[in-house]
Amino acid sequence: MKKIFYLFVLFVSTQMFSQNIESLKTKANQAYKASAxxxxxxxxxxxxxxxxxxxxxxxxxxxxxxxxxxxxxxKIKMIAVEPNFNFSEIKKIDGQTFCVIKHNNALEMVFTNKISDPNAVTDLFKSSMKADDVTYNAEKNSILIKLISTMIAVADDSTKNEWTFLNNDNDGQLMTLLFSEKIKKELGL
Structure with a gap:
């Protein structure tokens, strides 16, 4: 009897996780598409x-x-690319549910005035946006930035336990305003 009970608990837990990750994937795709x-x-x-x-x-x-x-x-234009989402483990922390999602992202910045030092500008974007792939297009006077972005998925009472998202800010100020040190540490932010 105990064995049947444990199998039932395992089945229910697996079903709940599967539904949660599937709803997360659907919402993450919606968020990415809206941004693109x-x-x-x-x-x-x-x-x-x-x-x-x-x-x-x-x-x-x-x-x-x-x-x-x-x-x-x-002007900034988002470029649709295959996001190739990488979902971290879903974690429950202090009554909230979180998942850190990394994904491909790309944007193009088209400048009004001619860029005088393209190397300096591309280096600036590489460091400030933590992007390895930054290229200058002289003909368009634009910079194409390809990078890995990080979204934090959150579900809690304020979201009616539906997945919502925040983009992880590089300096962490937004995360500090919204979440405790404990949450940031457990999420690796």
Whole structure:
């Protein structure tokens, strides 16, 4: 009887994990597609809602739009690539569920004025964005940046236990505002 009980618990646990990882994969694809298509409303819909306690949703939307569309010095265009998601272990920490997702990402920055020192600019993006593949296109006066991005998937009471996402900021300030040191440490951030 004990053996049947343990098998049942193992089966239920496996089913719950499978459903959780499948829903995570679906949502991660939606988030990636929204970013690649620059669908700002969908991006915000899939964003971890506690971020909006730091910055109101409409303000964040304007900042994102200005970053991509409203800058007189350059335009940024996301390039759709095969994301090749790499999902970490799903972890439950202090009543929240997390997964760190690494994926391929690419963007092109087209500059209004001619870049005088392309090597300096590509080196700057390599270091600031931690990107190994940064190339200058003289004809388009653009920089193509290919990198591995990191998203943090979060499901908790504030999301009705549905997966939502945050992009991991390189300096960790956003993570510090939203999550405890314990969470950051357990996620390796």
């Amino acid at each position: 298509e620059m669908d700002f409303d969908k991006i915000l819909e899939l964003t971890y809602p506690k971020l909006f306690s730091i910055m109101p949703k409409e303000s964040l939307k304007e900042i994102i739009k200005q970053t991509f569309e409203g800058n007189p010095e350059f």
